[in-house]
Each structure stands twice: as structure tokens, then as C-alpha cells.
Amino acid sequence: MSEILFMKGNEALAEAAIRAGLDAYFGYPITPQSEILEYLAVQMPKRGGVVLQAESEVASINMIYGAAGAGARVMTTTSSPGMSLMQEGISYIASAQLPCLLANVVRGGPGLGTIQPSQGDYFQATKGGGHGDYHMIVLAPSTVQEMADFVYLGFDLADKYRTPAMILADGALGQGMEKVVFPEYDPAKMKQPKPWATTGKANDRERNVITSLWLQPEKMEELNQLLQDKYRTISEQEVLWEEYQTEDAEVLFTAFGLAARIARKTIQLAREQGIKAGLFRPKTVWPFPYKRLNELARQVDMILDVELNAGQMVEDVRLGVEGVTPVFFHGRMGGMIPTPEEVLEKMEANLQTVRSNGQSKEVAK
Amino acid sequence: MTDECTITEGMSAMDLVYDRPESLLDVRMHYCPGCGHSTVHKLLMEVVDEMEINSEIIGVAPVGCSVLAYEYMNIDMHQAAHGRATALATGIKRVLPDKYVFTYQGDGDLAAIGTAETIHSANRGENFLIIFINNGIYGMTGGQMAPTTPEGGKTATSPYGRDIGDMGAPIDIAAMIAPLPGTFYITRQTVHNAKGVRKTKKALTNALKYQQLNKGLCFVEIVTNCPSNWKLTPYEANQWMVDNMFDNYPLGDIKVPAKEDLS
Incomplete structure (x- = not known):
């Protein structure tokens, strides 16, 4: 040990x-x-x-x-x-x-x-x-x-x-x-x-150049x-990723590194409020796990991508999602770190937009 | 190939007094007629053969006319980005301290874009050889001003002649690094005549032998020509070099080890 x-x-x-x-x-x-x-x-x-x-x-x-x-x-x-x-x-x-x-x-x-x-x-x-x-x-x-x-x-x-x-x-x-x-x-x-x-x-060998x-x-x-x-x-x-509470997720967070830890806490807060949220965290950001993300995207009502920047990985997320579900973004820049509460608030607002537009996968069924 | 002359007719093996060094590949070089690179390549490979270190030496060729040195030298070689040869050599020598390592750099590479790497390698006393080909002009990119271009020198980017007040004076890196305790042997030679060739070969031999002592950087500067970009015939180019380069870059030893340091 x-x-x-x-x-x-x-x-x-x-x-x-x-x-x-x-x-x-x-x-x-x-x-x-x-x-x-x-x-x-x-x-x-x-x-x-x-x-x-x-x-x-x-x-x-x-x-x-x-x-x-x-x-x-x-x-x-x-x-x-x-x-x-x-x-x-x-x-x-x-x-x-x-x-x-x-x-x-x-x-x-x-x-x-x-x-x-x-x-x-x-x-x-x-x-x-x-x-x-x-x-x-x-x-x-x-x-x-x-x-x-x-x-x-x-x-x-x-x-x-x-x-x-x-x-x-x-x-x-x-x-x-x-x-x-x-x-x-x-x-x-x-x-x-x-x-x-x-x-x-x-x-015993040719020269190496x-x-x-x-x-x-x-x-x-x-x-x-x-x-x-x-x-x-x-x-x-060599694609690697981690999933957290994605089995029944209706809302998916995508985040890597430190931002994924904030998303995890946000998911706990969301679930306390009855919102089934989950996390998709690429461990390899190149190569990016597009395929698995696409499968998950088909299951959820919306995706909120969280990053400590102006929105960079979200471009790969959108490539992977191929438009099958709405993708939103929340980020802070210049060394600022979002709190789980602010991310939750953003997610709730996004979810309300999605559901009022009738884009929910449940509604669609 | 039919367009190449052969001089074997009428010659027997017994008559042979001079041959291509084994470590120099039997291929056609891309260097211009009269250029000093081919002479220095040959001398270096002669020294490698004579010291029997072909299997123990690694060369670094950075951007410049001689970036393709690995096409000609039958030894392990690593091509470098512009200015970064001594950083590569540092990396190689630090992990292979028992091998011989050299860089082969032009003036733009060593004295402009790679100045920081040159000076800090010297200051750390990196235990490798820098071969510095100083012809006062950028060759590969087609005749632009180098940091070593003499005052008044006309190039593609100093078309009215190098103006010291505007463009700075020709830089003498050998003199700059000589006071650093990390440098062990610094010499400046030329290869435009038989005497120069002999002395350059001796300098290269010294420098590689000193590398066995592990006592610091050896620096062999070779002031040479660039007939194509100076827009002169090889003969005129050598004359121009004698008249214009040697004043700025006087030939001879700049720093030699004391006798007690040679053990």
C-alpha cells in the first residue's frame, strides 16, 4: 500500500x-x-x-x-x-x-x-x-x-x-x-x-538524422x-473521459480540469432541487471525446459548458453535439473562478428557456 | 553521372595522396562555387576520422545554408530551429556527457536570433564545440544584412551600405564571450588559402580534444566568404573578405588554455 x-x-x-x-x-x-x-x-x-x-x-x-x-x-x-x-x-x-x-x-x-x-x-x-x-x-x-x-x-x-x-x-x-x-x-x-x-x-547502424x-x-x-x-x-x-451522475441526467455539464470540480458541486446543488444533472469531463482534451458526448447529448435536454475562459472547449462540445441539443456556456476570465451557485443560477435560467421553448426531450416524446 | 568529371584515368592507387574522409558522404553538395562551407565540412570530417570518433559525435545544424550539413556528414545529426543550436547541444550534451557534441552555425543564427542561447551556453561553460561560420551576410534567405556585415556593406536589406548609426556596428561575439569563465578555447580562422585551411584543421582538432577535458565551451570562428550573395566571383570574394572582413574580425587565437589547464 x-x-x-x-x-x-x-x-x-x-x-x-x-x-x-x-x-x-x-x-x-x-x-x-x-x-x-x-x-x-x-x-x-x-x-x-x-x-x-x-x-x-x-x-x-x-x-x-x-x-x-x-x-x-x-x-x-x-x-x-x-x-x-x-x-x-x-x-x-x-x-x-x-x-x-x-x-x-x-x-x-x-x-x-x-x-x-x-x-x-x-x-x-x-x-x-x-x-x-x-x-x-x-x-x-x-x-x-x-x-x-x-x-x-x-x-x-x-x-x-x-x-x-x-x-x-x-x-x-x-x-x-x-x-x-x-x-x-x-x-x-x-x-x-x-x-x-x-x-x-x-x-552497426546507419547514421540517425x-x-x-x-x-x-x-x-x-x-x-x-x-x-x-x-x-x-x-x-x-486514446480518448479518456469521466462521467458523473449521467445515467439519469436531463441536464449535462461539460467541463474539464478545475471547472469540472465546480460543475460537480453545482450538480449536487441541482439534485437537491430535484434537477437531474450530470457531468461529462474530458480527461484528454486532445483527442476530444466527441463520440460519447454525442450519445449523451441525445439523452439530455440541454448542455451547459463551464470554463475558466471566454468559451474555448465549448467549440469542441458543439462539434460533438452536432446540434442535437442546446448548448449554453458559462465562463469567467482573467483568473476569476465561478461559484457553484452562480453556475446553478445560469443553468436554471437556461433550462427555463429550453423548456418554455418546448425543446425538452420529455416534451418531445 | 555523365556530367561529372573523373580524374581516375592514369591514376593508380599507389599515387593516391589525398582522399575524401570516410565520414564525409560521397554526394554532391548544394553549396555555391567558392563557398567556404564545403571546405569546413571536409576539415571537420577529416578530424573526426583522424580522432576515430565517428561513432561518438553528434552534430547540430540549425537554419542557414548549412542546415543541410546532415546530408553530407556521415554521423548522427540533429537539425535545429533558427538560433537554437546551442540550446539543442546543451540538451544533448547534458544527457550524453561522454559523447562529442558540436554545433555548426552561421552569423545570423549565432549572432542575431540566437545571441541569448550563444552567450548563456558560453556562460554555463557547456562542454561542446561551436563552429561559427562568419561570412557577414545571410546566405540561405538570399543576401540580407547580418549582424556581422562590415560597415558600409551593401546587402539586400542595407542597399545603401550598412550605416553604423542606424543599424549598429558589426558584432564580435568571440570577443564578447572571451571574458566569460565558461569559455575554454576561442579562435578565429579562415579557409581561403592553404595556410588558413591547415590552421583551421588544427583549431578543430584542438577544440574536439579539449572537449575530452570537460572544461568548458570551445569556439572556432571561421571567417569566410559568400560569393553568390556578395555578387562576386570566388576569387574576388576572397579578396573582398581579406580587405573588409579581417579588419573587423582579426584572425588568430582569442583565448587559449593555459598549459596547466590541459590536463
């Missing part, structure tokens, strides 16, 4: 990375995630591995690019403005098909914004972010426990598909303390064979096709 610890989300993420066999971490301080670099600066020298404070996020991500190419298990973490700086490097890493783990402990934006929690980087994380046609696998934790669990999962998926994976958290998950248990991690998974790595051209440059458009399209095939496979096989 593993020990139950009480930790900040940032520290749990860092500790999980070490337990998953992190070879090297490169990062630059930025609030609200500097504890990750600080924790690793203490632990990595004692437990083995490289930790280096880079001169910028631009340098961090390119150190990751180099070290990932050299076959190491690598991670960098940052918060929103820093993640903007990393986009160029991520595009190269995706194109060169290298595994690595990133984390964005999102803060309010745009610009320098605020250091308070936000989900304003959903588009950047899930739709590419940098230049060109690529995706990252994006995992959205909702608890400190998942801050740790998704590190294991992120490294595994990154290796499996030779692609960057990202943990999309927020300032509250990074700073908040909760209990966490670290499951055993299989040491065999730490050192996957990487015959493509630039480790020095051994005499890691590049994202293909000047002939036919070649570049070929690479793009390969990437798209990979993304299709990931979309089919």
Missing part, C-alpha cells in the same frame, strides 16, 4: 516525473509553476538526473528538443506566457516525432495577464499552438492526484506515439494542496528502445500524412 502524501499539485507533478524515470528537466521560472523547477532542483541531484535552469522558455524547449532526440526521457513545464514562447519548438518536436512531456500550469491572459488560475490556453493546447498541422496529446487533470497520474500516462503515450504530450493544468491545481498517492511505475517503461536517437552513429526539414513538397506532404495517420490512431484509441 503506497503512502498517502499531502502535496501541492506542482510538487506532485514533479515527484511523479522523478518516479517515472525522468532523465532531464529544463525549465525557466514562471508563476504559478516555479515549484516544479524548485522541487526538481532539490531532488534531481540526489536521485540522479539532469536539472537545468535555462535562460528562457525558448531555450528550455530547445534543450528538450535536443535531449529528447538523444533518447532521454525529458520534461519541461511553464505557465501561459512561457508556453507561448515554446510554440516554435513544440512544432519542431512534433514534426521530428520526438517524445517529451510538457506541462502548462495556466494563468489568466492574454498578455502578462495575472497569476490566478485560468483555462484560457485550451485553444493553444488542443488546436496546435505553433505553426503547421500538428497536435499534442493533451491531458487535463482535475485533482492533485491526476497531476501525478497524468505524468505517468503522458510519458507512456509520448513514447508510444513519438509525440509531445502535455498536461494542461491551471494555477489552482498547481498551487492547491491535496492528498496524493504515487502508484508504482514499471521501470521497464522508463527506458523504451529508441533506435532513432542521436546517440552517436554506432558501427533528426530533422523537420523536407524541402521537396512531396516529401513534406508524406511526413504530414504520416503525422495525420498517427493523430487518427490516437483519436481512436
Whole structure:
């Protein structure tokens, strides 16, 4: 039985990375995630591995690019403005098909914004972010426990598909303390064979070249096709979500990460008032669980999407719902967090609109 | 291929005094006639062969004319974004400290967009080799002004000549990083004549040998030409380089290790 610890989300993420066999971490301080670099600066020298404070996020991500190419298990973490700086490097890493783990402990934006929690980087994380046609696998934790669990999962998926994976958290998950248990991690998974790595051209193989440059458009399209095939496979096989009280739900909340915790509380309040509400929470926001959401959408009278932004995941929700049920949105921006009471009020108003328009699935029957 | 001349007729193996280094692939290079890149590539691969480190070296080629260096060097190589070569090299060397690592960068890459990475790699004393090809112009993008373009230098983006008051003075990165304790060996060479070629090869050999000592950054700058973008013949380009580049970038050693540091 593993020990139950009480930790900040940032520290749990860092500790999980070490337990998953992190070879090297490169990062630059930025609030609200500097504890990750600080924790690793203490632990990595004692437990083995490289930790280096880079001169910028631009340098961090390119150190990751180099070290990932050299076959190491690598991670960098940052918060929103820093993640903007990393986009160029991520595009190269995706194109060169290298595994690595990133984390964005999102803060309010745009610009320098605020250091308070936000989900304003959903588009950047899930739709590419940098230049060109690529995706990252994006995992959205909702608890400190998942801050740790998704590190294991992120490294595994990154290796499996030779692609960057990202943990999309927020300032509250990074700073908040909760209990966490670290499951055993299989040491065999730490050192996957990487015959493509630039480790020095051994005499028994051809030279390894890691590049994202293909000047002939036919070649570049070929690479793009390969990437798209990979993304299709990931979309089919790696979609993860959680449902809460959806069995009898007439009203469905969609939310990821921290917002999903607010939605859970709102559901309790709604059920106390006799409104059957449930939650659909994507754990992978890329790939997004469109299919299951569509099934649920057919069952409920309305969907209220809750986010800490101006409405970003709601676009994927609407894509998944395909218009079969009304989709509403409630969000707060710039580091503000909605209360369950305000979300409930919004939901009740929306529900009244739906029912007075005769759009209820019950009425339709 | 029929359009390539062969010089094997009348030659026997016994007569062979000079051959392509094994680590240099037998393919046609894309470099322009007279360009210094091909010479430096060959020298570097000769050194790799002579030191027998072909299986222990990793090169980083960032954006610029030499981004395709991996097409020619038969070693493990990693292509980098513009300006980020030394960050990549840092990542590689930190996880593979027993391997040899080098970057091969142009002036736009190293002295403009990658200045921060260059200086901080030097300041951290990263234990790899930077090969800096300084020809005072952007080659791959077609002849724009570089941070190293001499005063008055006419380029596509300084059509009336580089005006120091407006565009800044030619930047000397080697001199800037020399005072940093993290740098171990800094030298500036050229490859436009036989003497320069010999000295450059010696510098590359020194730098790679010093890497075994794990004592900091080695920096070999090679002042070279760009006949195509200078719009000169190879011969004229070399002359222009001697007349205009060497004043700004004097040849010779800039920082050499003391004898007691070589053990």
C-alpha cells in the first residue's frame, strides 16, 4: 500500500516525473509553476538526473528538443506566457516525432495577464499552438492526484506515439494542496528502445538524422500524412473521459480540469432541487471525446459548458453535439473562478428557456 | 553521372595522396562555387576520422545554408530551429556527457536570433564545440544584412551600405564571450588559402580534444566568404573578405588554455 502524501499539485507533478524515470528537466521560472523547477532542483541531484535552469522558455524547449532526440526521457513545464514562447519548438518536436512531456500550469491572459488560475490556453493546447498541422496529446487533470497520474500516462503515450504530450493544468491545481498517492511505475517503461536517437552513429547502424526539414513538397506532404495517420490512431484509441451522475441526467455539464470540480458541486446543488444533472469531463482534451458526448447529448435536454475562459472547449462540445441539443456556456476570465451557485443560477435560467421553448426531450416524446 | 568529371584515368592507387574522409558522404553538395562551407565540412570530417570518433559525435545544424550539413556528414545529426543550436547541444550534451557534441552555425543564427542561447551556453561553460561560420551576410534567405556585415556593406536589406548609426556596428561575439569563465578555447580562422585551411584543421582538432577535458565551451570562428550573395566571383570574394572582413574580425587565437589547464 503506497503512502498517502499531502502535496501541492506542482510538487506532485514533479515527484511523479522523478518516479517515472525522468532523465532531464529544463525549465525557466514562471508563476504559478516555479515549484516544479524548485522541487526538481532539490531532488534531481540526489536521485540522479539532469536539472537545468535555462535562460528562457525558448531555450528550455530547445534543450528538450535536443535531449529528447538523444533518447532521454525529458520534461519541461511553464505557465501561459512561457508556453507561448515554446510554440516554435513544440512544432519542431512534433514534426521530428520526438517524445517529451510538457506541462502548462495556466494563468489568466492574454498578455502578462495575472497569476490566478485560468483555462484560457485550451485553444493553444488542443488546436496546435505553433505553426503547421500538428497536435499534442493533451491531458487535463482535475485533482492533485491526476497531476501525478497524468505524468505517468503522458510519458507512456509520448513514447508510444513519438509525440509531445502535455498536461494542461491551471494555477489552482498547481498551487492547491491535496492528498496524493504515487502508484508504482514499471521501470521497464522508463527506458523504451529508441533506435532513432542521436546517440552517436554506432558501427552497426546507419547514421540517425533528426530533422523537420523536407524541402521537396512531396516529401513534406508524406511526413504530414504520416503525422495525420498517427493523430487518427490516437483519436481512436486514446480518448479518456469521466462521467458523473449521467445515467439519469436531463441536464449535462461539460467541463474539464478545475471547472469540472465546480460543475460537480453545482450538480449536487441541482439534485437537491430535484434537477437531474450530470457531468461529462474530458480527461484528454486532445483527442476530444466527441463520440460519447454525442450519445449523451441525445439523452439530455440541454448542455451547459463551464470554463475558466471566454468559451474555448465549448467549440469542441458543439462539434460533438452536432446540434442535437442546446448548448449554453458559462465562463469567467482573467483568473476569476465561478461559484457553484452562480453556475446553478445560469443553468436554471437556461433550462427555463429550453423548456418554455418546448425543446425538452420529455416534451418531445 | 555523365556530367561529372573523373580524374581516375592514369591514376593508380599507389599515387593516391589525398582522399575524401570516410565520414564525409560521397554526394554532391548544394553549396555555391567558392563557398567556404564545403571546405569546413571536409576539415571537420577529416578530424573526426583522424580522432576515430565517428561513432561518438553528434552534430547540430540549425537554419542557414548549412542546415543541410546532415546530408553530407556521415554521423548522427540533429537539425535545429533558427538560433537554437546551442540550446539543442546543451540538451544533448547534458544527457550524453561522454559523447562529442558540436554545433555548426552561421552569423545570423549565432549572432542575431540566437545571441541569448550563444552567450548563456558560453556562460554555463557547456562542454561542446561551436563552429561559427562568419561570412557577414545571410546566405540561405538570399543576401540580407547580418549582424556581422562590415560597415558600409551593401546587402539586400542595407542597399545603401550598412550605416553604423542606424543599424549598429558589426558584432564580435568571440570577443564578447572571451571574458566569460565558461569559455575554454576561442579562435578565429579562415579557409581561403592553404595556410588558413591547415590552421583551421588544427583549431578543430584542438577544440574536439579539449572537449575530452570537460572544461568548458570551445569556439572556432571561421571567417569566410559568400560569393553568390556578395555578387562576386570566388576569387574576388576572397579578396573582398581579406580587405573588409579581417579588419573587423582579426584572425588568430582569442583565448587559449593555459598549459596547466590541459590536463
